């Protein structure tokens with residue numbers, strides 16, 4: 202590395218912003234649009250818990266529901282308005298008297314309340330859904346905003362489907378809504394159709410063309426039908442928006458809304474580029490994500506940005522090696538920043554020695570080069586069989602190494618077992634000894650384990666009396682490692698053996714071979730062979 206380069210240097214964004222960052226309001230609509238996700242309905246106490254968590258996290262505005270929708274929604278908005286402090290509480294209303302009156306009825310107890318009035322403006326919605334002319338839409342929008350403004354001074358107006366609305370008409374409606382008292386103008390991409398370039402142009406167009414645009418905050422509300430909700434939200438901000446509407450985990454109607462955690466971390470991580478800030482405590486993102494997932498029953502996909510289980514997990518050896526040397530090689534933000542406890546170096550078939558040695562060390566084992574190589578070779582064989590390697594797997598592999606199995610003179614090359622309820626088990630075992638191979642196939646014994654004993658005895662010519670046989674699961678999961686511990690008697694002396702594998706027959710054969718190695722080495726005191734604890 203050259204003297205002038207620091208490890209924390211990221212590629213420089215152009216141009217480098219010099220002014221102080223612009224604050225972006227975070228408007229969370231998990232409890233309203235998020236709840237519109239099929240199957241995501243929440244009950245009153247769940248909504249209260251989520252609202253409190255959102256407020257604690259620093260959300261500026263919480264859209265708590267759509268009070269006219271049902272008595273339950275009304276009560277949830279009312280109780281959230283009554284109990285949650287620190288955030289503005291908002292309720293949604295169509296552009297009609299009943300909706301707006303009902304919304305205010307629920308919101309009036311809030312210390313800071315907002316009525317959010319919406320009316321679609323696009324030609325498709327005007328013609329087919331509302332069956333209204335452009336003049337009627339403007340008139341209705343004005344009347345709705347005025348009614349809301351008579352109740353409270355914080356009124357948001359959304360021209361629904363704004364991103365498919367003709368520019369001229371959108372400007373006309375927005376100007377009229379601001380004149381009528383709207384303090385926030387939300388420009389939704391209701392059907393997730395827009396692209397970032399188009400969103401930027403539309404917001405810029407509104408800033409340039411609507412004469413009273415400076416009297417209201419512009420807001421963005423993007424849906425994720427084409428997977429562009431977050432990118433579109435950021436484009437809106439670049440075009441002049443000061444508020445972003447989003448939901449935890451990106452839940453919402455159809456493919457969902459822009460994900461709050463992604464927006465917040467994009468702003469935080471790329472402050473060098475965007476020069477923006479939010480009031481969100483990013484350490485709350487993972488806990489709140491978990492809460493919403495548990496409450497709605499909508500699980501978070503493993504590879505979900507920021508809050509997914511894999512978001513800070515690295516499995517590849519090359520990445521893990523880089524991470525162990527310097528974390529910024531493969532992490533653009535720290536897991537602790539978003540509320541995870543730590544980076545997860547997952548051991549699996551793509552891992553290398555550096556990560557294996559590191560994990561063994563964390564588990565209390567310091568391996569020398571030879572030991573590491575031996576454990577690594579068996580680790581790779583195991584990793585080919587198992588999807589995930591748990592800490593218990595590593596402990597078992599290292600213990601096997603320390604207890605001397607690697608020095609075996611007999612090695613298991615192959616085996617095949619056939620067993621059924623009524624028939625005598627059949628086992629074929631192939632062992633290696635030096636550069637020789639020996640295969641024995643027998644049909645004998647009470648079960649596959651017994652048959653394995655017979656086959657190994659036959660090949661090695663060493664007679665064994667099994668005094669103790671224990672199998673325990675050394676790890677978790679259905680594909681857990683089975684650790685077999687045996688005590689055998691040979692010529693009046695006792696010997697122990699241990700074997701580990703995901704297959705209990707294989708663990709048994711490995712344990713027998715381990716005991717046979719001890720017989721050959723004269724290690725007949727079982728107490729000496731006890732496995733060291735990590």
Ligand SMILES: CC(=O)SCCNC(=O)CCNC(=O)[C@H](O)C(C)(C)COP(=O)(O)OP(=O)(O)OC[C@H]1O[C@@H](n2cnc3c(N)ncnc32)[C@H](O)[C@@H]1OP(=O)(O)O
Pocket residue numbers: 234237267269270271294295296297319320321330331361391454
């Ligand atoms: C883009 C969005 O996310 S908008 C919010 C969507 N969320 C929801 O719809 C969830 C809650 N909704 C509900 O519980 C119900 O739809 C209710 C209670 C609001 C209304 O129920 P209903 O009175 O039975 O009406 P329904 O839902 O069948 O149809 C909607 C009506 O509202 C009208 N409407 C739709 N948007 C608006 C609006 N912004 N302003 C005024 N009227 C509107 C429609 O034209 C239709 O009227 P019509 O029956 O005269 O044709």
Ligand SMILES: CC(C)C(=O)C(=O)O
Pocket residue numbers: 234319359361362387389390391392422424
């Ligand atoms: C109510 C409005 C803002 C909405 O959810 C949308 O247009 O997607």
Ligand SMILES: [Mg+2]
Pocket residue numbers: 234389391422424454
């Ligand atoms: Mg929406």
